Amino acid sequence: MAAFPAFFVLFLFFNLTYGYALLKDEEYEIVWPSEYHFKGEKLDFKSTLKEPFEIWYKPEFNRSRIDYYGGSIKKYYYGDTGNTYSIHPITTEEVTNEQVCFEIGDEDEQMDFLPDTSELTYTGQTMRIYDKEVDIWTGSDEYEYKIVKETTLYVYQTKDGVDIPVQVITKEYNYQIGEVSEHVVVNYFDFKDSVEEEDVTVEDEDVCGSMYLGKDFQKDMKFFHPSIPKEVDKAFDLYTNHHSKVYHEKEHLKRKRIFEKNWRMIENHNRKNLGFRLELNKFSDWTDEELKKLTGTRPSTKSYPEMMKFPHSLAEIDELVQELPQDFDMRVLGAITPVKNQDSCGSCWAFATTAAVEGALARTNGDRLLDLSEQSLVDCAWGFDNMGCNGGTLDGAMKYVLTHGIPTEMAYGVYTANDGYCNIKNMSTTYKIRGFAQVTPHNPSALKLALYKYGPVTIGIHASEIMKNYANGIFYDFSCDSSYWTNHGVTVIGYGVRDGEEYWLVKNSWGEDWGEDGYILMSAKNNNCFVLDSPYYPIV
Secondary structure, three states: OOOOOOOHHHHHHHHHHHHHHHHHHHHOOOOOOOOOEEEEEEEEEOOOEEEEEEEEEOOOOOEEEEEEEEHHHEEEEEEEOOEEEEEEEEEEOOOOOOEEEEEEEEEOOOOOOOOOOOEEEEEEEEEEHHHOEEEEEEEEEEEOOOOOEEEEEEEEEEOOOOEEEEEEEEEEOOOOEEEEEEEEEEEEEEEEEOHHHHHHOOOOOHHOOOOOOOOOOHHHHHHHHOOOOHHOOOOOOHHHHHHOOOOOOOHHHHHHHHHHHHHHHHHHHHOOOOOEEEEOOOOOOOHHHHHHHHOEEEEOOOOOOEEEEEEOOOHHHHHHHHOOOOOOOOOOOOOOOOEOOOOOOHHHHHHHHHHHHHHHHHHOOOOOOOOOHHHHHHHHHHHHHHHOOOOEHHHHHHHHHHHEHHHOOHHHOOOOOOOOOHHHHHOOOOEEEOOEEEOOOHHHHHHHOOOOHOEEEEEEEEHHHHHHHHEEEEEEEOOOOOOOOEEEEEEEEEEOOOOOOEEEEEOOOOOOOOOOOOOOEEOOOOOOOHHOOOOOOOOO
């Protein structure tokens, strides 16, 4: 019998394979195992973190379970009773890493941990992954203009026609800035098709205390995980209730997506133990455009001959700094007004300036605090390299106060977080300064000396996405390098040492519910985030 020509064999193979793919494409629907146990890992390539997990799902008892990090965190979902149990370690003054169990509310159905495939399409393609011949499914979703999330799922089929997940890759592309903003890979392995009852049952439910959600938002969030879609829904509901936010359906979905992304970023950061912690706050569902309004300070574009030089030589600075205390906090002196809130207006330059002038005046008039008007600067300082809610410069604001003075908020009117008509000519009393000076740049000893001798100092820093979620600790942002610039005005009111690390005590203008009661401890290492680039202080 004559052999078939090689090209005919290839032609026949191609047609059979392609025809099978077409047939499978028309009929193929993913069928997950009805009962399963997997081990797995989630790899976040943006944060470089690996999160190992283990999942159990048993429909016979309508229960499921997920463990993280080798069982240090365990969550049980009882669809049969509607209970959810969370077991995790706690550390207090009395105990260290003691495993505790809490019942944290209701779940009216069994939790399924395998990927949602409703929006995925079979490509008709196959490849080998981890010695498995897998089918490829893909899907994409455009969340906002030029922001696209793409998902690729790899599965293999058993002889019984059941699909087993091998890997899920999720990438989010932000075409506005030309970068991959999210890249996550989830691997599944060690599949078993049977689960024992004890695997999905809490060992002793009677010892599990009841946890009523809604009393303390930050504590409540510890019982949820951003990798579980249903828990993201519950967490976002708690978040919007806590911050009194109400959104229509389309807006709700958009804000929830931003919230989830920030939640993941915060969880990933806090696991690294970098010396400062982040937390979900009122900014955690803001858009990029909204967040930009928090940072309205620009580098100076003018040279003001009225600006004085720092009145100490480098040799004098080095000598005088030896006599300064290790810690210095002007709040203890009663020279600092309460933290204020600039709201959705790029007026941080005005708040930094008034805070410095308020502190300098208090130190010269017997610690009598004056609440000066940021709104007057927003309305009236346009001729000094400032543009109201669209941003401004710190030295330009100082020059304005030197020229025109600044009234109290009571006299001028309340802060509106909007540009308004200038009423400075109607003020009978304004508080002026005799001048302003620039602290010797890039010299931490000079900044300490200026704070101790002359009062609060305004500085321009780079406020990143990470800073906007700052909770506590000494802040050091590795992303603040030469490719960024100053974009936010704040006021340094002291310095100190915590756990052997030096920091600057910085008053912000994002409200007392941000950071450490409205303050941030900025690391004194390496001029991080440009703290030492352009420090100014008023002379009264």
